[in-house]
Amino acid sequence: xxxxxxxxxxKERCWDQREALPGExxxxxxxxxxxxxxxxxxxxxxxxxxxRILLGRxxxxxxxxxxxxxxxxxxxxxxxxxxxxxxxSKTPCLSNNxxxxxxxxxxxxxxxxxxxxxxxxxxxxxxxxxxQKNLEAVGYEIPTPVQMQAIPTALNGxxxxxxxxxxxxxTASFLVPIVSRCSNFRFRNPSDQRKPxxxxxxxxxxxxxxxxxxxxxxxxxxxFKTALVVGGEAMAxxxxxxxxxxxxxxxxxxxxxxxxxxxxxELDEVSILVLDEVDCMLQRxxxxxxxxxxxxxxxPQILMYSATVPLEVEKMASSLAKDLIFVSVGKRNGPNxxxxxxxxxxxxxxxxxKLFEILMSQQHFKPPVVVFVGSRLGAxxxxxxxxxxxxxxxxPIHGEKPMKERRETLRLFLMGEVSVIVATGVLxxxxxxxxxxxxxxxxxxxxxxxxxxxxxxxxxxxEEGSAIVFLNEDDKNLFKELVEVLKSxxxxxxxxxxxxxYTMISYSASRGHKKRKQGS
Numbered sequence: 317x318x319x320x321x322x323x324x325x326x327k328e329r330c331w332d333q334r335e336a337l338p339g340e341x342x343x344x345x346x347x348x349x350x351x352x353x354x355x356x357x358x359x360x361x362x363x364x365x366x367x368r369i370l371l372g373r374x375x376x377x378x379x380x381x382x383x384x385x386x387x388x389x390x391x392x393x394x395x396x397x398x399x400x401x402x403x404x405s406k407t408p409c410l411s412n413n414x415x416x417x418x419x420x421x422x423x424x425x426x427x428x429x430x431x432x433x434x435x436x437x438x439x440x441x442x443x444x445x446x447x448q449k450n451l452e453a454v455g456y457e458i459p460t461p462v463q464m465q466a467i468p469t470a471l472n473g474x475x476x477x478x479x480x481x482x483x484x485x486x487t488a489s490f491l492v493p494i495v496s497r498c499s500n501f502r503f504r505n506p507s508d509q510r511k512p513x514x515x516x517x518x519x520x521x522x523x524x525x526x527x528x529x530x531x532x533x534x535x536x537x538x539x540f541k542t543a544l545v546v547g548g549e550a551m552a553x554x555x556x557x558x559x560x561x562x563x564x565x566x567x568x569x570x571x572x573x574x575x576x577x578x579x580x581x582e583l584d585e586v587s588i589l590v591l592d593e594v595d596c597m598l599q600r601x602x603x604x605x606x607x608x609x610x611x612x613x614x615x616p617q618i619l620m621y622s623a624t625v626p627l628e629v630e631k632m633a634s635s636l637a638k639d640l641i642f643v644s645v646g647k648r649n650g651p652n653x654x655x656x657x658x659x660x661x662x663x664x665x666x667x668x669x670k671l672f673e674i675l676m677s678q679q680h681f682k683p684p685v686v687v688f689v690g691s692r693l694g695a696x697x698x699x700x701x702x703x704x705x706x707x708x709x710x711x712p713i714h715g716e717k718p719m720k721e722r723r724e725t726l727r728l729f730l731m732g733e734v735s736v737i738v739a740t741g742v743l744x745x746x747x748x749x750x751x752x753x754x755x756x757x758x759x760x761x762x763x764x765x766x767x768x769x770x771x772x773x774x775x776x777x778x779e780e781g782s783a784i785v786f787l788n789e790d791d792k793n794l795f796k797e798l799v800e801v802l803k804s805x806x807x808x809x810x811x812x813x814x815x816x817x818y819t820m821i822s823y824s825a826s827r828g829h830k831k832r833k834q835g836s
Contacts, residue, residue, distance in 0.1 A: 326352065326363070326364060327351065327362060327363040327364070328363060328364050328365065329363055329364075329365045329504075330343075330345070330346045330348060330362060330363050330365050330366055330500075330504070332363060333346075333348045333349055333351065333362040333363050334348065334349050334472060334473065341360040342360060343360055343361050343362035343363075343366050344359045344360060344361065344366075344370065345361060345362070345366035345369050345370055346362060346366055346442070347442050348362040349362055350362055352367075354367050354370055354371075356371060356374070357370060357371075357374065365504065369504075410433055410436075415433045415434065418434060418731075419434065419465075421732070422434075422461040422464070422645065423461070423645060423646055424461055424462075424464070424465050424643065424644075424645050425642075425643070425644045425645075426465065426641065426642065426643050427641070427642040428474070428639070428640060428641035428642055429639060429641075430472075430474075431465075431469065431474075431641055432468040432469055432472050432474075433468070434461075434464035434465045434468065435459055435463075435464050435467060435468050436458070436459070436464065436727055436730070436731070437458060437459070437723060437727060438451050438456070438458075438459060438467075438492070441467060441468055441471055442471075442496075443492065443496050444495075444496060444499050444500070444538060446499075446536075446537050446538050447492070447495055447496055447499065447534060447535075447538065450533060450534050450535070450536055450537070450538075451488075451492070451534065453533075454530075454533050454534070456485075456488060457722055457723050457726055458723060458726040458727060458730065459485075460484055460485035460488075460489075461480070461484070461645045461646075462478060462480035462484050462485055462486055462489050462643070462645045463485050463488060463489040463492070465478075465643050465645070466478045466486075466489035466490070466619075466621075466643055467489055467492050467493055469641050469643065470489070470490060470493035470588075470617075470619055471493050471496065471497075473617055474617070474639070474641045475617060475618045475619070475637035475638065475639060475640045475641065476618070476619045476620065476640070476641050476643065477594070477620045477621075477625065477630065477633045477637075477640055477641070477642050477643070478619070478620070478621050478622075478642075478643040478644070478645075479621075479622055479623065479624065479625045479643070479644040479645070480621075480623065480644070480645040480646055484645060484646070486592075486621045487526070487527055487530055487592070488530065488534070489621070490516070490590045490592075490619045490621060491527070491530055491531050491534050492534065493588070493619075494514045494516075494531070494564060494588055494590070495531070495534045495535045495538065495540055497513070497514070497587070497588065498513045498514060498535075498540055498563040498564065499535075499538045499539070499540060501513060502539060502563070509561070510541075510561030510562065510563065511561075511582050511583070511584070511585040511586075512543070512558065512562055512563065512564065512565050512583060512585065512586050513563050513564070513585055513586060513587060513588070514563065514564045514565070514586060514587065514588040514589075514590070515564070515565045515566075515567075515572075515583070515586050515588070515589050515590070515609075515613070515616075516531075516564065516565070516566045516567075516589075516590040516592060517567065517568070517569055517572065517589070517590065517591050517592065517597060517606060517609065518566070518567075518568065518592040518593060518597075519568065519569075519592075519593050519596045519597055519602060520568070521546040521547060521548060521568060523592065523593065524544060524545075524546050524566050524567055524568060525544065525546070527566050527592065528542050528544045528564075528566040531564055531566065535563070535564075540563050540564070541557075541561060541562040541563055541564075542562055542563070542564045542565070542566060543557045543558045543562045543564070543565045543566070543567075544566055544567065545558075545565055545566070545567030545568070545571050545572055545575055546567055546568050546571050547568065547570065547571050551571075551574065551575070551578075551579075554571075554575070555575070555579050555581070558575075558581055559581075565586075569597070569602055569605035569606050569608075569609060570605060572605075572609050573605050573608055573609065576608070576609070576612055583612060583613055584614055586613050586614070586616055587616050587617060588616055588617050588619065589609075589610065589613060589616040589617070589618050589619070590618075590619045590620070590621070591606065591618070591619070591620045591621070592621050592622075593621070593622055594620040594621060594622045594625070594629060594633065595622040595623075595624055595625055595626060595629050596622075598629050598632045598633070599629075603632075610636065618633075618636060618637040620633050620637075625644075630642075655755075655771050655772065655774045655781050655782065655783045655805070656781070656782045656783070656805075656807070657771060657782075657783050657784075657785065657801075657802060657805050657807040658782065658783070658784045658785070658807065658808075659784075659785050659787060659798075659802055659807060659808070659809065659810050659813065660784060660785070660786055660787070660810065661787060661788060661810040661811075661812040661813060662786050662787075662788060663788050664788060664790060667758060667786050668698070668701060670786065671687070671698075671702070671756065671758060671786075672702070672705050672706055674756065674784065675702065675706050675708055675736070676706050676708075680784075681754075682753045682754040682781075682782060683735040683736065683753065683754070684729060684732070684735055684736070684737075684752055684753060684754075685735065685736045685737075685752070685753070685754045685755070685756060686736075686737050686738075686739055686752050686754075686755050686756070686773055686774075687702075687710075687736060687737070687738045687739070687755075687756045687758050688739055688740070688741060688755065688756070688757050688758060688759065688761070688770050689738060689739070689740060689758045689759045690740070690741075690759035690761070691740065691759075692712075692714040692715065692716050692740055694738075694740075694758075694759065695712035695713070695714050695738045695739060695740055696712045696714075698710075698712075698738050698758065699711055699712040699736070699737075699738040702736060702738070708735055708736055709733070709734050709735060709736070710734065710735070710736035710737070710738055711725045711728065711729070711734050711736075711737055711738070712725075712737075712738045712739070713725050713726070713737055713738070713739045713740075714739060714740040715740065725737065738758075741761055741766055741770065752773050752774050752781060753774065753781050753782070754774055754781060754782050754783070754784070755770060755771050755773050755774040755781070755782075755783040755784070756783070756784045756785075756786075757770055757771065757783065757784070757785040757786065758786055759786075760785065760786070760787055760791045760794060760798075762793075763794075764794055764797040764798065764801060767785075767794070767798070767801070768801065770783075771783035771785070787810070787813065788812075789816070792816070795813060795816055798813070799813060799814065
């Protein structure tokens with residue numbers, strides 16, 4: 317094994333090695349920094365562990381160069397890892413200017429040394445294939461802004477303090493690295509005695525339950541077990557589960573202190589500690605308990621998350637973790653603003669022309685835009701018509717599109733290469749959290765709840781947006797509720813809608829129903 321000129325000792329394990337920087341050699345086994353050269357094969361490797369795997373393959377008559385990059389041969393059907401070389405969704409390396417432009421566009425701010433670039437897809441960070449499938453199954457088609465920056469930072473082994481709005485995907489941004497790290501560790505170190513490898517602390521039982529449920533979904537099929545350690549449940553059952561082998565403990569500080577002081581639970585292999593809602597966790601009342609748990613661990617990597625991080629919390633976090641990376645997403649202390657709604661009465665045959673007029677108007681077109689339609693065929697046809705008629709590049713996205721195509725469409729939309737997406741009603745969380753400035757409801761959905769959900773896409777993570785809705789007599793079933801929604805938001809109700817006999821009948825029927833009920 318040819319060692320580099322560095323004075324530091326040779327890395328024993330893969331996870332002791334850092335990620336490769338652009339232009340640096342990559343390990344042929346795991347893709348991390350190829351600091352050394354295997355003297356038997358002349359391949360770049362990151363550690364003694366990966367050299368052993370490489371030579372093991374050779375002894376089994378398997379040529380490393382004949383295998384796809386990052387192949388992990390499975391031990392069981394539920395535990396295999398692969399990154400396919402022909403994955404067309406793999407994100408290309410970004411230049412420094414592109415990285416800064418992307419961060420600026422998404423309002424991602426970073427502080428610290430050697431901060432990795434944001435990712436544009438989950439497939440670009442060497443996750444277990446099963447984990448990628450689980451992400452798709454729960455609706456994550458493209459990383460949210462906080463996930464783009466936090467996931468590669470955590471995977472690099474960095475200590476992290478991340479701040480992002482509620483509903484921005486913070487939970488997955490720490491669970492994805494945890495599941496990936498634990499799965500890879502178990503594959504390389506099979507053992508009947510499975511001590512906990514990661515721990516998440518949260519202030520409330522309810523939040524812990526939500527985190528553990530999400531962890532189970534992401535770890536499904538990866539031999540990834542969790543233990544929920546909270547009050548209100550029998551301690552004996554929680555202890556029994558941990559002693560039978562788990563990868564992740566999710567719990568409240570108080571119950572974890574009881575577990576540490578009253579029971580012999582070994583936590584010496586916990587390498588990741590997450591403090592969720594860290595602004596609460598480091599306040600008086602929780603602080604001493606959190607510090608006690610932290611001191612019981614062997615210098616773990618610390619990941620801290622919150623919607624708000626006051627200066628005093630930032631100072632305390634810095635005292636807990638060395639070389640801390642700071643990541644914040646969204647406007648600083650920016651209030652959430654409601655969507656500005658504009659309702660336009662337009663007959664069905666005229667809707668396309670009205671849409672084209674809006675898209676070609678410098679005053680009214682506010683990209684990036686999502687246009688909602690009622691059918692998959694409608695999405696395909698309308699997106700093509702937009703491109704042909706207006707010259708604005710538009711792409712369709714719906715359930716019949718292959719996952720790779722949907723993911724690529726979202727990536728192009730995010731990078732600004734596509735200004736308009738034409739979509740059917742329910743999209744994955746990736747679109748839900750992109751910075752959409754404008755929503756155009758071309759076809760009103762069947763329920764007012766779905767309508768509210770659609771226009772809400774224009775006001776994500778504190779971003780002010782607008783929604784334009786087309787309506788006519790075909791939408792009469794929603795007239796009454798639609799009038800209420802428009803009035804409650806201060807929007808102007810079109811004269812045709814206010815004076816429609818269906819609107820009046822709805823109100824009359826509603827008042828009559830109330831009178832009959834009162835008189836019964």
